[in-house]
Amino acid sequence: MASRLQTSALAAYVIVFCFVLLWQVGSCVAEEQPSECLDCHRLRNVNSNEGVVSSQLFCYGCHNEAPTAHADFRASKVSLQVKPEYFLKSAHRFVACTQCHTSVAQSPHRNVSGVQCSGCHPKIGGSPGTHAEHQRVRCEACHTDSPFVVLNVASNEVKLSRTNAKQVPISLAKHKATDVTGEEFCTRCHISNNQVGAPTMVLPSKSFVCLACHYSPLRMGNPVFLIAVIISIMGIIGMVAFWFRASVQGEVASVHRKIQLGSEVVWAKIFSREIFSILKTIFFDILLQRRILASGVSRWLIHSLIFYSFFARFALSLLTLLLQNLSPEGERTLILVNKDSSFVAAFNDLTGVFILVGVTWAIVRRYITKPDYVSTEEQDIVALVIIGLVTFSGFILEGIRFHTAHIPPEVALSAFAGYVISKLFSVVHVGWQSIYGYMWYVHALLWALFIAYLPFGKLRHIITTPLSLLLGYKKE
Numbered sequence: 439m440a441s442r443l444q445t446s447a448l449a450a451y452v453i454v455f456c457f458v459l460l461w462q463v464g465s466c467v468a469e470e471q472p473s474e475c476l477d478c479h480r481l482r483n484v485n486s487n488e489g490v491v492s493s494q495l496f497c498y499g500c501h502n503e504a505p506t507a508h509a510d511f512r513a514s515k516v517s518l519q520v521k522p523e524y525f526l527k528s529a530h531r532f533v534a535c536t537q538c539h540t541s542v543a544q545s546p547h548r549n550v551s552g553v554q555c556s557g558c559h560p561k562i563g564g565s566p567g568t569h570a571e572h573q574r575v576r577c578e579a580c581h582t583d584s585p586f587v588v589l590n591v592a593s594n595e596v597k598l599s600r601t602n603a604k605q606v607p608i609s610l611a612k613h614k615a616t617d618v619t620g621e622e623f624c625t626r627c628h629i630s631n632n633q634v635g636a637p638t639m640v641l642p643s644k645s646f647v648c649l650a651c652h653y654s655p656l657r658m659g660n661p662v663f664l665i666a667v668i669i670s671i672m673g674i675i676g677m678v679a680f681w682f683r684a685s686v687q688g689e690v691a692s693v694h695r696k697i698q699l700g701s702e703v704v705w706a707k708i709f710s711r712e713i714f715s716i717l718k719t720i721f722f723d724i725l726l727q728r729r730i731l732a733s734g735v736s737r738w739l740i741h742s743l744i745f746y747s748f749f750a751r752f753a754l755s756l757l758t759l760l761l762q763n764l765s766p767e768g769e770r771t772l773i774l775v776n777k778d779s780s781f782v783a784a785f786n787d788l789t790g791v792f793i794l795v796g797v798t799w800a801i802v803r804r805y806i807t808k809p810d811y812v813s814t815e816e817q818d819i820v821a822l823v824i825i826g827l828v829t830f831s832g833f834i835l836e837g838i839r840f841h842t843a844h845i846p847p848e849v850a851l852s853a854f855a856g857y858v859i860s861k862l863f864s865v866v867h868v869g870w871q872s873i874y875g876y877m878w879y880v881h882a883l884l885w886a887l888f889i890a891y892l893p894f895g896k897l898r899h900i901i902t903t904p905l906s907l908l909l910g911y912k913k914e
Contacts, residue, residue: 484534493534498522533558552597553578570653570777571636571843575627583616585626589634591844596627596634632871635843639875647889651751651832653758653775666886673893674901724903740803743796744825747789754785778845783853787836790829791855797826821897824888831881837863838874 483489501520525531536543537557541550555577575596579587586599616623627636644652645659647667658664682696689695707713722728727745731738758774765771773779777786800822803809837859840850850857863870893901 484537487532490532490534493536494522494525497535552576555581570775571839573776573778574843579627580618580623581616587626587634589844591846594846594849630872635839636871637842637874637878638869638872641875641878648885649752649755649759650748651755652777653755653762656759660882662883662886663889666889669890670892673890673898677893677898677902720904736803740796740800743792743799747792747796751786751789754782778849778853780852783850783856787833787853787855790833793829794826794833797822797829801826818896820891821888821895824884824891828881828884828888831877831884833859835874835877835881836860838870838877842870842874 484493498520501518502522503519530538538553538555539549540554540557541552542548544550559577574594576598578598579596582598584598586602587596588599589596624640627634628638628640630638632638642660643657644654645663646654646656647663648654648659658667682693682700689699707716727738727741730741754774758771761768761771762775774782777783801819804819833855836853836856839845840853840856840860841863845860847857850860892898
């Protein structure tokens with residue numbers, strides 16, 4: 439009797455076990471979700487050193503053996519062997535394999551999405567100082583010792599190549615990081631006849647003075663910007679020194695006393711009711727251009743096309759810089775730092791076209807139509823020419839970049855002007871990758887010239903008008 443009960447209980451246990459097993463397999467198939475290997479092979483706690491080592495040992499079970507660790511590529515075997523003694527010398531020796539290779543712990547066991555570095559290392563267009571174009575470059579293309587990279591046009595990514603210069607398959611599992619502190623590693627892309635669309639020369643960082651039009655890091659950049667800033671500061675000091683030659687609040691002789699009296703006037707107005715009248719004047723006469731509108735609608739339109747476009751670009755640059763510091767991984771930040779995103783590309787091209795239209799219209803009025811009420815001065819035309827050339831060279835740069843970097847049409851079309859220019863360049867077969875570098879320097883030199891010229895030309899009213907309101911404003 440007891441043996442029958444034991445046999446019946448065992449049979450019932452086996453039936454229940456098989457039912458549960460079939461139910462689990464059926465639920466996985468019904469949901470069409472890939473099962474993770476580590477669900478069965480005990481998921482390690484990779485937040486602990488013991489879990490990391492255990493996870494690594496689990497992967498070494500296959501990848502430490504050369505004969506069994508390989509992948510088929512173009513009828514050749516590519517080694518995926520990772521030697522523990524080699525990997526333990528790397529900076530990731532305390533990181534579990536599945537923390538980077540997030541898609542391999544699934545069935546089927548293969549690297550679907552590639553190594554994922556952004557989980558630990560946020561990628562915001564490269565490190566500060568690098569150009570926004572590096573957003574399309576995968577981390578391993580620069581931070582590994584393999585010098586072979588390739589542009590995948592379909593995914594719009596620059597990634598490691600699976601073959602070397604002789605088209606022989608190479609191992610992708612060396613796990614050796616390269617030194618990126620110098621510019622030597624950049625030559626894997628920035629060389630003549632490269633296949634990733636990079637300019638042939640390694641270009642310097644943008645300067646903080648480029649914030650007027652572009653998102654830029656807070657650094658000086660190329661020495662030419664330093665020279666331009668020094669010249670501009672000297673010009674501003676000269677303007678202030680010229681002002682203090684006159685009488686300030688009745689003081690004629692002592693410069694120290696003039697500075698003291700001038701500072702007292704400024705602070706007194708800031709903390710008085712008069713500041714509201716000053717702010718009102720700034721809003722209506724400077725921001726809304728009321729006085730210019732009173733002198734003529736066409737003059738106001740010309741001035742607004744240039745002024746508001748620069749103002750809007752500067753505001754967007756400051757917003758991007760603020761978000762990049764407050765939320766570097768935020769969705770809006772990633773959109774704004776990427777100049778190929780649809781919003782930023784369309785915004786930049788639209789404001790650039792407005793600037794060119796305003797500059798062209800102003801030049802036509804001064805030298806072709808010549809209305810009686812328009813007075814043409816040499817300072818006016820110098821400023822207009824510099825602004826026009828800066829904007830025009832920016833469009834040329836954009837067109838060359840779209841053409842050489844093989845930016846997909848669905849991405850480039852947002853920058854409508856740059857896309858059209860790129861199509862014009864595509865019919866002329868010259869060394870555009872080399873031309874891009876030289877044009878970049880032309881664009882930078884023109885902007886540096888504008889910064890240096892600012893306090894000496896007619897545009898110095900950008901500096902003098904706010905100061906005049908504080909120092910000499912009188913209530914009506």
